[in-house]
Amino acid sequence: MTSTGVSTNGRRRRVVVTGMGVLSSIGNGVGPFTDALRAGRVGTTDITRFDTREFPRRRGHQVADFEPGDWIHNLPLDEVGPAAAFAIAATRMAMSDAGLSTSELHKRRRGFIAVGTTDGGVPDLDGVVEAVLPGGLEDMPAVLARRVPASQLSVHLARELGLRNVEAVSIATACAAGNYAIGAGLDAVRSGEADYALVGGADVLCRKTLAGFTRLGLVAEEECRPFDAGRDGLLLGEGAGMLVLEDADSARARGARVYAEVMGYGLNCDAHHPVAPERGSVGRCMRLALDDAGITPEDVDLVSVHGTGTETNDITEAQAMHDVFDAKPPRVTAVKSMIGHTMGAASALGAVAAALAIHHGFVPPTANHRLTDPECALDCTPNRSVAANVRIAQNTALAFGGNNAVLVLGSPDGRRTPPAVRNPREEQLC
Amino acid sequence: MLSTEAGAPRRPVITAWSAVSPFGLGRESFELGVSTGRTTAQRPDTGVWGVVADPVAHLVPDFEVRQVLGRAGTRGLDRATGLVVTAVRELLRHAPDIVDDSGLTTAVVLGTTAGSAQGYADVTRASLEGRRPQDVPPVALPNMAMNRAASASAIFHGLRGPNSTLAAGRVSGLLALEQGRRMLAQHRADRVVVGATEEYSQARSWLEHHRRRACDEAAALGEGSAVLLLERPDGIGAERTVLAEVLAVTSCVDADGDPVAVLRSCLSAVLDAAGASSADVWAAMPSSCGGTPETGEVRLLEDMFGTEAVSRPAIGSLIGDTSAAASVFQIAALLSTAQHAAVGDRGPDGDRLALVSAVDPDGAVACALLRLPSSGR
Numbered sequence: 001m002t003s004t005g006v007s008t009n010g011r012r013r014r015v016v017v018t019g020m021g022v023l024s025s026i027g028n029g030v031g032p033f034t035d036a037l038r039a040g041r042v043g044t045t046d047i048t049r050f051d052t053r054e055f056p057r058r059r060g061h062q063v064a065d066f067e068p069g070d071w072i073h074n075l076p077l078d079e080v081g082p083a084a085a086f087a088i089a090a091t092r093m094a095m096s097d098a099g100l101s102t103s104e105l106h107k108r109r110r111g112f113i114a115v116g117t118t119d120g121g122v123p124d125l126d127g128v129v130e131a132v133l134p135g136g137l138e139d140m141p142a143v144l145a146r147r148v149p150a151s152q153l154s155v156h157l158a159r160e161l162g163l164r165n166v167e168a169v170s171i172a173t174a175c176a177a178g179n180y181a182i183g184a185g186l187d188a189v190r191s192g193e194a195d196y197a198l199v200g201g202a203d204v205l206c207r208k209t210l211a212g213f214t215r216l217g218l219v220a221e222e223e224c225r226p227f228d229a230g231r232d233g234l235l236l237g238e239g240a241g242m243l244v245l246e247d248a249d250s251a252r253a254r255g256a257r258v259y260a261e262v263m264g265y266g267l268n269c270d271a272h273h274p275v276a277p278e279r280g281s282v283g284r285c286m287r288l289a290l291d292d293a294g295i296t297p298e299d300v301d302l303v304s305v306h307g308t309g310t311e312t313n314d315i316t317e318a319q320a321m322h323d324v325f326d327a328k329p330p331r332v333t334a335v336k337s338m339i340g341h342t343m344g345a346a347s348a349l350g351a352v353a354a355a356l357a358i359h360h361g362f363v364p365p366t367a368n369h370r371l372t373d374p375e376c377a378l379d380c381t382p383n384r385s386v387a388a389n390v391r392i393a394q395n396t397a398l399a400f401g402g403n404n405a406v407l408v409l410g411s412p413d414g415r416r417t418p419p420a421v422r423n424p425r426e427e428q429l430c
Numbered sequence: 431m432l433s434t435e436a437g438a439p440r441r442p443v444i445t446a447w448s449a450v451s452p453f454g455l456g457r458e459s460f461e462l463g464v465s466t467g468r469t470t471a472q473r474p475d476t477g478v479w480g481v482v483a484d485p486v487a488h489l490v491p492d493f494e495v496r497q498v499l500g501r502a503g504t505r506g507l508d509r510a511t512g513l514v515v516t517a518v519r520e521l522l523r524h525a526p527d528i529v530d531d532s533g534l535t536t537a538v539v540l541g542t543t544a545g546s547a548q549g550y551a552d553v554t555r556a557s558l559e560g561r562r563p564q565d566v567p568p569v570a571l572p573n574m575a576m577n578r579a580a581s582a583s584a585i586f587h588g589l590r591g592p593n594s595t596l597a598a599g600r601v602s603g604l605l606a607l608e609q610g611r612r613m614l615a616q617h618r619a620d621r622v623v624v625g626a627t628e629e630y631s632q633a634r635s636w637l638e639h640h641r642r643r644a645c646d647e648a649a650a651l652g653e654g655s656a657v658l659l660l661e662r663p664d665g666i667g668a669e670r671t672v673l674a675e676v677l678a679v680t681s682c683v684d685a686d687g688d689p690v691a692v693l694r695s696c697l698s699a700v701l702d703a704a705g706a707s708s709a710d711v712w713a714a715m716p717s718s719c720g721g722t723p724e725t726g727e728v729r730l731l732e733d734m735f736g737t738e739a740v741s742r743p744a745i746g747s748l749i750g751d752t753s754a755a756a757s758v759f760q761i762a763a764l765l766s767t768a769q770h771a772a773v774g775d776r777g778p779d780g781d782r783l784a785l786v787s788a789v790d791p792d793g794a795v796a797c798a799l800l801r802l803p804s805s806g807r
Contacts, residue, residue, distance in 0.1 A: 054563045118575055120597065122550055128637075129554040136481055137551070137636040145640035150544050150576060150597035155793045158683040164692065167681045168794060169605050170597040172542060172576035180594060184609065187616050208550050211557035212574045214564035267618060269538070269593035271584040274572035281590065400572065401581020403593050 015189045016412055018256040019098025019244035020352050021090035021200075024339045025061035025237055028089075030097055034356050037364035038385050042338050044223060044235060049205045050126065057219045060205060061237030061340030075160050081124045081147035083240075084156045086345075087115045087202040090240035091157055094198070098244040099256060102161050105196065111166040112194035113154045114184045115242075116177025116201030118343035120150030120170060123206040130207075153202060167194070175306075175341070176397035177201050178241060178348030179405035183265035185245045195250065200242035200348035209343070210236055216275075218310050223368040224341070226307035226334035227314050227376040234308045237340020241348030243355075248412070258412040260355040263392070264292030270402025276312055277398045282320035286394065289406035290324075295392060297325045300408075302363055302393040304354040307334030307380075308341055313398065318376040331379045331388070333357070337367040347397035347405065354393035354409050363388050439663040439675035439801070442611045446659040446670055448520035449762050450513050452488040452652055452749045455498070456520045460656075461766045469748055471650055480632040483639035488652035488750030489630055503586065506569030508546035510655075511579040514627035517655040518583045521623065525659055527667045528621065529587065537591035537619035538580045539610045541602025541626030543754040545576035548631035579627050591619045599790030600717050601681060602626050603656075603757030604798050608679040610660045620665055625657030626755040638753070641791070652750020656758035673765050674784070674800040678703035681796035684789075690726035692795045693787060697734060700785070700799045711735045712782035712802075713767065715745075715760045717789050727789050735785065757788040761800070768802040780804030 022029060025043025026036035036043075043061050052058040063086070071089035072080055080088070095101070105111060124147040128140045154168040167188070171180045178201030185197030213219050213236060220233035251258055266288025270281040290297060306317055321329040335353045336342075342349055353364050362385050369382035395407040448456055452470035453463030463470070471486040495512030496504045499519075504512070518538075522529050528536055544550075549570055556566045572578060577595040584593050592613055598605045603626045610622035628634075630653035638651060659670075666672070680700045684692040701707060714735040716727045731740045745763040752759055764784045781804055787797040 056564070120544055120576065122544070125547060125550055126554045129551050130558060133558060137632055138481060138483065140636055140640055142640040145637045148544050148547065148637055149599055149792065151599040151790065151794060152792055155683055159685045159793050162685045164683055164685050166683055167605065167608065168683050172595040172597050174575035174577045187612050191615065207557055208554045208574065211553060211564055211566045212571050215566050215568055216571060267592035267594070269581060269584040269590050271588050271590045274582070274585070399577060400575045401577045402584070403577050403581055
């Protein structure tokens with residue numbers, strides 16, 4: 001149960017994804033999510049989770065058909081805030097998808113839980129403030145006050161599943177938190193410190209965040225159009241993406257279905273600007289991830305991009321890719337066009353999409369696309385998914401504060417695509 | 431007996447630390463405060479803080495962000511962020527070589543409860559009360575993500591390595607130490623600034639008031655930021671010496687409502703991992719919070735390590751409950767105390783083992799075992 005910094009047998013274990021759980025505006029559960037990605041479905045609706053009637057732009061992405069009581073069986077429902085409930089539900093889906101019961105996890109020596117989030121319990125803090133208006137905070141509803149700490153996304157998850165021998169941590173690195181969590185899980189399992197990891201991200205729409213992004217002028221009027229010349233911003237979303245990570249040997253031993261190998265990741269910080277990304281630093285983060293995975297840029301078949309659809313992000317991200325990929329970036333997909341910007345869940349869901357691309361052999365599209373911005377100059381797989389042999393996919397995440405995190409996923413049965421197979425003309429629309 | 435060989439450390443080492451605390455700015459004021467046992471409790475000025483729940487609180491004296499950090503880049507900076515940016519500035523006085531390099535391999539890992547609850551509440555209130563819902567102060571918007579404190583520390587001090595923010599309640603500091611240790615082990619950084627920050631505010635006051643059980647009320651809130659510099663033992667900067675070796679960190683989750691039982695197994699595991707026995711532990715530092723977990727926690731530590739080991743530093747009563755920052759302050763207090771302890775008050779080889787435990791009311795439990803070498807200053 002304890003880490004001492006000495007990895008098992010002094011070697012690095014290979015780490016694989018054996019289960020995934022999804023809550024998103026285009027479907028709950030990995031099956032519906034896969035179908036929706038393949039179809040290029042867009043989940044935009046009016047935001048109704050809180051009163052948005054006075055907001056100038058109120059389109060966004062909400063999770064539908066979600067009942068916390070369907071997923072939370074052991075904790076009192078009123079102790080669990082909405083983002084923690086999302087994390088629990090998506091994790092239960094991922095475990096079921098992996099063919100793992102809680103009792104099977106209890107038998108394992110040591111686990112690792114990391115839930116990435118931007119807002120954590122802030123939706124309940126919004127509720128606190130709304131409840132006391134116009135008065136002071138002293139009369140706040142205690143049930144909401146108790147749910148504000150971000151730690152609960154991971155600790156409540158462990159308690160709900162009865163997992164005692166786990167390191168449970170919430171990672172609050174804003175819009176890159178999902179990749180941070182998956183990377184932390186990779187390190188914990190790769191080093192032998194943990195036998196399994198439950199990692200990803202969860203966030204729930206809240207007024208604070210919509211007000212902030214609206215004030216910054218970053219919210220799109222109708223749809224999110226990453227890399228499009230006519231893009232006008234992001235659409236906020238909510239959701240969760242949770243992944244089961246195991247070491248490859250034990251996954252094989254139990255006959256688990258493997259979606260992808262987590263080959264490596266990179267983290268760095270621009271240390272440059274509170275909200276604007278920096279090209280050189282973003283590119284350096286990509287190189288760190290490729291180095292950690294032991295591959296070169298030519299090995300990458302697909303990039304699941306950060307792709308917010310905002311003016312600055314898309315240009316900076318595209319430029320960084322041109323730097324890293326020697327002006328020949330691979331095909332990209334921007335799933336935020338379909339599910340919105342789900343904040344701390346965003347890169348976890350991006351990673352799920354990348355793993356599905358590898359497993360099923362298709363590239364999800366960038367929806368709502370009309371005309372690619374020449375300043376971006378990427379093949380963003382506009383509007384229709386394509387069948388393709390995706391062996392290695394990079395999943396990019398950038399966050400406010402210059403917190404960059406890039407993940408590399410690979411096909412479990414071999415790491416690189418033979419050049420002969422990497423011919424776009426042989427790929428078909430699907 | 432401690433089976434691991436004394437001598438050159440093999441595990442990550444703490445080579446510098448600093449703090450912004452209710453004792454004041456910097457390491458020296460913290461050391462002085464701990465050694466004199468001065469309490470810092472004061473009645474919060476309602477003219478500054480508004481109506482708060484706490485009869486007394488432990489506040490960082492005269493801390494106004496723009497006075498302390500200057501006016502450049504600090505407009506609208508929240509208090510939690512200002513506290514840690516200042517703490518890192520103080521830390522780097524003890525590690526000037528980090529400032530001089532490009533910072534590419536210096537990581538930052540910070541613990542938080544929920545960023546600046548006051549900052550979020552203010553923006554939400556402005557949205558609800560403004561003429562339009564987007565009429566929120568733009569200067570507050572960079573604070574609207576919980577990674578603000580860590581990323582602003584990087585921006586102010588040019589630290590371009592991995593930059594992480596984590597939340598684990600009162601266990602945050604120890605899990606930040608663990609994440610930092612793992613970053614070094616996986617060669618994702620060459621050194622890590624590990625720390626945590628917590629601000630006092632009206633919002634935190636009432637949130638904690640409503641979160642606490644009745645028996646917790648005796649523990650006054652505190653605020654501040656404590657930071658440690660964690661390095662590989664073979665890569666220490668020229669001007670620094672080993673203050674502590676991090677032998678092991680463990681954490682668990684209390685899924686059954688019995689935090690003391692979970693802590694007991696956590697403590698056994700951390701000793702096993704270090705090849706140490708409870709008799710080797712020179713000082714044991716329980717989490718500083720009040721209430722039932724702490725009562726059982728202190729008794730458990732006394733049972734395992736003796737009352738003398740547990741009695742050494744009593745920081746909670748001095749600086750209050752600093753929530754996410756608590757366990758980093760515990761380590762800072764240990765380092766401070768060890769440095770001033772009598773030469774005779776040491777183990778047979780001159781090294782001493784020190785243990786830090788942390789229990790969060792939401793169910794997180796963790797502990798860390800440190801070796802404090804006799805050769806450290």
